[in-house]
Amino acid sequence: MSKPEIVERYIRMAQAAGTDVECVSGAELPGRLAELLGAVNKPPEIAALAASGWPEGLRETVEAVLVSSGFEVTMPRKEQGGYSWDRDRLAAASVGIVWCERYLADTGSLVLASGPGMGGLATLLPEISIVLSDAKGCLEDLADFFRQMEGAPPSRITLVTGPSRTGDIEATMTKGVHGPGKVAHFLLL
Amino acid sequence: MKSSHNFRKASASAVADEVLGAAVGKTADLLFSMRAAAVAAYPGFEELRDWGRSRKMEVSGDLATFVRRFSDRLEAAGGAAHFARDAREAVEIVTNIARGLGAVAAVKSKSMTAEEISLNEALPEAGVTVTETDLGEFIIQLAGEKPSHIVAPAIHKDRAQVAALFHETLGSAPGLDVGDLVRVARKALRERFLAADIGITGANFAIAETGTIAIVTNEGNGRLTSALPAVQIAIVGIDKIIPKLSDLPGFLRLLTRSATGQAVSSYVTVITGPRRQGEEEGPSELHVVLLDNGRSPLASGPFREMLHCLHCGACLNSCPVYRAVGGHAYESVYPGPMGDVLSPLLWGMDVYADLPDACTLCGRCAEVCPMRIPLPEYHRKLRVLRAGLKGEAAAWKAEAPAILTQHPLLYRTALGIMRRVLSLGRRLPDGIRTGLPGAWTVCRELPHPREGPDFRSWWEKRKSCHE
Ligand code: SF4
Numbered sequence: 001m002s003k004p005e006i007v008e009r010y011i012r013m014a015q016a017a018g019t020d021v022e023c024v025s026g027a028e029l030p031g032r033l034a035e036l037l038g039a040v041n042k043p044p045e046i047a048a049l050a051a052s053g054w055p056e057g058l059r060e061t062v063e064a065v066l067v068s069s070g071f072e073v074t075m076p077r078k079e080q081g082g083y084s085w086d087r088d089r090l091a092a093a094s095v096g097i098v099w100c101e102r103y104l105a106d107t108g109s110l111v112l113a114s115g116p117g118m119g120g121l122a123t124l125l126p127e128i129s130i131v132l133s134d135a136k137g138c139l140e141d142l143a144d145f146f147r148q149m150e151g152a153p154p155s156r157i158t159l160v161t162g163p164s165r166t167g168d169i170e171a172t173m174t175k176g177v178h179g180p181g182k183v184a185h186f187l188l189l
Numbered sequence: 190m191k192s193s194h195n196f197r198k199a200s201a202s203a204v205a206d207e208v209l210g211a212a213v214g215k216t217a218d219l220l221f222s223m224r225a226a227a228v229a230a231y232p233g234f235e236e237l238r239d240w241g242r243s244r245k246m247e248v249s250g251d252l253a254t255f256v257r258r259f260s261d262r263l264e265a266a267g268g269a270a271h272f273a274r275d276a277r278e279a280v281e282i283v284t285n286i287a288r289g290l291g292a293v294a295a296v297k298s299k300s301m302t303a304e305e306i307s308l309n310e311a312l313p314e315a316g317v318t319v320t321e322t323d324l325g326e327f328i329i330q331l332a333g334e335k336p337s338h339i340v341a342p343a344i345h346k347d348r349a350q351v352a353a354l355f356h357e358t359l360g361s362a363p364g365l366d367v368g369d370l371v372r373v374a375r376k377a378l379r380e381r382f383l384a385a386d387i388g389i390t391g392a393n394f395a396i397a398e399t400g401t402i403a404i405v406t407n408e409g410n411g412r413l414t415s416a417l418p419a420v421q422i423a424i425v426g427i428d429k430i431i432p433k434l435s436d437l438p439g440f441l442r443l444l445t446r447s448a449t450g451q452a453v454s455s456y457v458t459v460i461t462g463p464r465r466q467g468e469e470e471g472p473s474e475l476h477v478v479l480l481d482n483g484r485s486p487l488a489s490g491p492f493r494e495m496l497h498c499l500h501c502g503a504c505l506n507s508c509p510v511y512r513a514v515g516g517h518a519y520e521s522v523y524p525g526p527m528g529d530v531l532s533p534l535l536w537g538m539d540v541y542a543d544l545p546d547a548c549t550l551c552g553r554c555a556e557v558c559p560m561r562i563p564l565p566e567y568h569r570k571l572r573v574l575r576a577g578l579k580g581e582a583a584a585w586k587a588e589a590p591a592i593l594t595q596h597p598l599l600y601r602t603a604l605g606i607m608r609r610v611l612s613l614g615r616r617l618p619d620g621i622r623t624g625l626p627g628a629w630t631v632c633r634e635l636p637h638p639r640e641g642p643d644f645r646s647w648w649e650k651r652k653s654c655h656e
Binding site for chain 1: 212215216219220266322323324325328341342343346347348351367368370371374375378379382383399401407408409410412413415416417434435437438441449452453454455456457458459460461462463464465466467468469470471
């Protein structure tokens with residue numbers, strides 16, 4: 001499959017799994033992001049932001065949108081031993097934003113690989129998870145991801161497919177049980 | 190474990206419970222049809238089942254080597270591997286780790302293996318409170334009950350019962366609907382996640398090649414349990430091992446489609462060792478307790494493929510007996526067809542003597558089992574084995590149907606005799622007729638052979654007309 005085709009397939013599968021996917025250009029992103037933030041939250045609130053992994057300059061752009069939308073930003077702080085979150089602020093955050101390097105067309109899954117400052121917990125604790133990627137990051141499936149992986153696996157690889165959900169009470173599907181009830185994926189095309 | 194299990198007695202009261210019957214039926218039906226749809230939508234599923242079975246055959250054929258490889262690689266990745274021969278050793282390992290840390294609070298994501306070693310009962314004695322974080326398990330824990338399905342543990346409760354339970358134990362408003370109940374649980378559990386010293390998980394897969402464990406959940410509780418507390422302890426049955434990382438995608442496909450009919454669950458967390466230098470997510474200590482508890486001997490015996498079980502629950506959802514009685518009547522961690530076989534094998538024929546009878550040999554479980562485990566065949570073998578333990582005569586009785594169906598002449602003769610005896614039986618007075626065959630007629634009528642020629646002689650005549 002060609003790249004545009006597998007990206008299309010990703011979008012179909014991710015939406016079927018409950019992820020909101022939006023294709024935007026770099027120029028459109030700040031506006032669309034601000035729109036989404038305005039719609040889902042009443043500031044002042046806290047947003048948890050990944051410190052690393054971003055393409056050149058993008059983190060600063062996102063941070064500026066967050067601040068101008070009235071959010072306080074918390075990021076993993078770099079100290080001597082490495083990165084660490086301010087636990088209380090992370091726990092209080094209502095939105096989390098990270099860069100996601102790879103995602104899978106086959107199942108509509110995001111692939112979050114661990115690394116210093118990558119901010120994985122920002123996609124788990126807040127009610128709303130916002131994830132940014134580019135078209136390059138789309139892969140066929142998990143097997144493809146493993147094939148491209150160089151050397152040993154990172155300490156954790158998390159596949160996220162749609163929001164957190166449960167069917168434990170009378171098999172009634174309910175979103176947002178432990179993790180985010182909303183996952184928004186912006187594809188920079 | 191129960192010392193004297195009586196499935197007949199336990200199931201009788203379960204069958205009479207209407208709420209239970211309706212709740213189990215609803216969820217099992219839903220899971221069953223979702224699986225069917227997911228499998229139909231995946232054209233290569235039959236080949237995938239064969240592939241999965243062959244990969245697991247490789248592991249069960251050389252289990253000790255794979256266990257060693259897994260633990261070596263885990264240690265190389267910075268994790269600690271522990272071996273537990275039985276439940277007592279496993280509990281000891283976990284409580285020792287907890288004591289060493291001075292831990293007081295643990296969160297736990299769903300693990301049938303932890304259930305198998307009764308970890309929740311042992312930890313409070315070591316001064317650690319445990320909170321179940323899977324919503325279904327949390328409900329069960331608040332109610333002081335046991336899970337009744339390996340994938341949907343609270344399958345036997347309806348929403349009104351859960352609302353009443355949360356009202357009583359968590360002080361929420363009475364009569365909440367499902368969405369609100371979930372919010373209440375989220376809030377209560379989030380606090381426990383943030384306060385926990387230890388996260389206890391199971392693993393759906395343990396990958397020998399890299400010392401990796403994979404945890405699959407929809408709720409994300411497995412991810413939280415393994416990401417927030419400073420120490421993670423994973424209780425992993427040695428049957429969970431698969432050879433390589435590249436096998437994981439195929440096994441995930443088999444598992445999630447069979448369990449819930451999803452192409453993939455919401456969260457799959459693939460963990461290789463504790464957090465590394467500079468990272469801010471994950472435990473700084475990762476312990477994996479590799480539990481044997483009767484598994485190794487299975488590898489060289491006639492029930493070897495039971496080690497291939499993915500704990501997907503598809504056989505439960507397909508089983509007419511499970512659907513009628515629910516999980517509790519089995520009085521075991523492992524209910525349904527997989528439990529009928531596994532419970533007597535792990536805890537002894539004497540303890541679970543009648544579970545192999547909780548089966549109509551209808552074969553639905555074998556049809557849906559992603560690993561093609563010959564479950565009906567194993568039920569039958571267990572019956573024969575059990576009869577053998579009782580003595581020669583009983584063993585012969587259990588084997589008799591097999592012998593009969595393999596010898597046409599013998600079969601025909603026996604059938605003829607039965608017909609005569611049964612038509613004679615019809616003329617007997619009621620009391621004698623139902624009393625004579627004993628237990629067989631408690632819930633059944635004796636068959637009445639129809640008058641006139643039997644099928645065989647009728648067919649003999651017919652056949653000549655066609656030729
Ligand atoms: S025996 Fe087969 S169908 Fe039943 S739980 Fe195990 S893998 Fe699933």
